[in-house]
Amino acid sequence: MKFTAQQIAGILEGDVVGNPEVEVSKLSKIEEGFEGSLTFLANPKYTPYIYKTEASIAIVNRSFVPEHDIKTTLIKVDDAYLAFSKILEYYNAVKIGKLGIENPSFISESASLGKDIYIGAFSYIADHVRIGNNVKIFPNAYIGDNVVIGDNTIVFSGAKIYSDTIIGSHCVINSGAIIGADGFGFAPNEEGGYNKIPQTGNVIIEDYVDIGATTTIDRATLGSTIIRSGVKLDNQIQIAHNVEIGENTVIAAQTGIAGSSKIGKQCQIGGQVGIAGHITIGNNVRIQAQSGIGRNVKDNEMLQGSPAIKLSDYNKAYVHFKNLPSIVKNINDLEKTNGNS
Numbered sequence: 001m002k003f004t005a006q007q008i009a010g011i012l013e014g015d016v017v018g019n020p021e022v023e024v025s026k027l028s029k030i031e032e033g034f035e036g037s038l039t040f041l042a043n044p045k046y047t048p049y050i051y052k053t054e055a056s057i058a059i060v061n062r063s064f065v066p067e068h069d070i071k072t073t074l075i076k077v078d079d080a081y082l083a084f085s086k087i088l089e090y091y092n093a094v095k096i097g098k099l100g101i102e103n104p105s106f107i108s109e110s111a112s113l114g115k116d117i118y119i120g121a122f123s124y125i126a127d128h129v130r131i132g133n134n135v136k137i138f139p140n141a142y143i144g145d146n147v148v149i150g151d152n153t154i155v156f157s158g159a160k161i162y163s164d165t166i167i168g169s170h171c172v173i174n175s176g177a178i179i180g181a182d183g184f185g186f187a188p189n190e191e192g193g194y195n196k197i198p199q200t201g202n203v204i205i206e207d208y209v210d211i212g213a214t215t216t217i218d219r220a221t222l223g224s225t226i227i228r229s230g231v232k233l234d235n236q237i238q239i240a241h242n243v244e245i246g247e248n249t250v251i252a253a254q255t256g257i258a259g260s261s262k263i264g265k266q267c268q269i270g271g272q273v274g275i276a277g278h279i280t281i282g283n284n285v286r287i288q289a290q291s292g293i294g295r296n297v298k299d300n301e302m303l304q305g306s307p308a309i310k311l312s313d314y315n316k317a318y319v320h321f322k323n324l325p326s327i328v329k330n331i332n333d334l335e336k337t338n339g340n341s
Contacts, residue, residue: 001025001094005057005073008038011090012059012083018073022056027091030055033072040084059083096136096154114151132169144180150207162219168207168229176214179203183218183225183241183259197221199241206230212237212253221259234271246283264299274306286311 006020028037030046033055040059041050050058051068062076077083101107102121111129119125120139129143132151137143142160150169155161159173162180173179185197201220205227211217212235217225220242227233230248238256239245245257246265255269258277263269267281270289275281282299292306302311309317320327 003038005075008057008059008087009075012075012077012086014059014075014077014083015062016073016075018070020073022073024056027088028055030058033058038087040080042079042081042084059087098136102139120157126163138175156213162203164202164219165205166202167205168209170208171205172210174211174213174215174235177211178214178216179205179211180219181216183221185221185241185259201225201242203227209233215239218243218259228265240277252289 002023002025004020005016005018005022009016024036024038026037028034028039030039030041030049030053033039033053035054035056037055038057039053039055041047041064042061051070053072055072057075058072059075059077059080061080062078064076098118099116101119105119105121105123107119107125108127108129110127111125111131113131114133114135116134117131118136120137120141122139123137123141125143126145128146130148132149132153134152135149137155138157140158141155144161144163144165146164147161148166149155150167150171152169153167153171155173156175158175160178161167161173165180180203182199185199186194187197189195199219199221201223203217203219204224206229208230209227210232212233214235215233215237217227217239218241219225223242225239225242226244228245228247231245232250234251234253236254237251240257240259242260243257244262246263246267248265249263249267249269251269252271254271255273257263257275260278261275261281263281264283264285266283267285269287270291272290273287274292276294279293279296281293281297282301284300285297286302287293287308288304288311290306291304291308293303294307297303303309304311304314
């Protein structure tokens with residue numbers, strides 16, 4: 001789709017400086033701009049590019065005053081970065097704005113479908129599923145029995161949502177995500193093997209949750225695995241049975257959370273973090289990448305290391321660790337000196 005500078009300014013409540021009828025159909029970085037593309041300038045260090053970019057339209061702050069001639073049309077806004085983010089959201093909504101039910105796909109007669117939905121080819125919608133309004137389910141998705149999906153949620157291609165899962169509104173489930181698979185529950189038996197423990201619970205995902213590609217969230221043994229509103233999960237994260245993650249917590253890729261652990265609100269957890277089972281992590285906790293958490297964590301702590309310790313203690317200890325060879329040498333020299341005296 002093509003948009004004129006005037007149309008974009010209308011969306012952003014901005015002012016056009018230049019040709020209001022110039023059209024764009026693509027987005028670009030300012031240093032890689034090309035004719036027919038829209039870009040933005042927010043960081044002052046990129047200012048030199050505004051004078052040589054080939055982009056047809058550039059979004060800039062109202063405070064920007066050119067020092068040289070500019071051939072690109074400008075749209076002046078209060079905050080260029082936020083305005084461009086708004087355009088990205090709008091562009092993405094248009095790009096995935098599909099409607100209707102494609103064939104072949106299977107939809108159970110007992111399923112309930114909302115208004116203005118999209119179901120892509122080769123998708124499977126099982127018995128007693130309830131799908132809200134404006135939901136988009138892309139091709140090759142699997143939606144199991146009794147699943148509930150709230151309004152305006154997007155399920156991308158290849159996602160698998162097992163039976164009894166409840167998903168709220170305005171969620172995004174990316175490709176390859178698996179929600180509601182059996183938790184890792186086994187009990188040793190007398191023969192030296194393991195008996196599987198039935199996982200009879202479900203997964204509950206509240207509103208405005210984003211789940212990354214190939215992330216897995218296991219169903220509870222009993223009760224529910226719960227992802228609270230506003231949680232953002234990166235790709236390739238493992239969340240085990242009966243875990244609960246608090247509101248607006250963000251977790252980076254390849255983190256693993258063992259069964260029955262509880263994570264508080266507004267936490268930030270780096271990549272490749274390992275969290276042991278049956279522990280509680282408080283609110284506003286910051287955990288650095290590749291840390292190992294094996295104990296309960298209080299509110300507002302910042303942790304690093306494996307096993308993790310307070311970030312300030314880790315940094316102090318690491319200074320000594322880097323100097324360990326010279327410290328050992330000094331000790332050996334002292335021992336030799338004392339031995340010879």
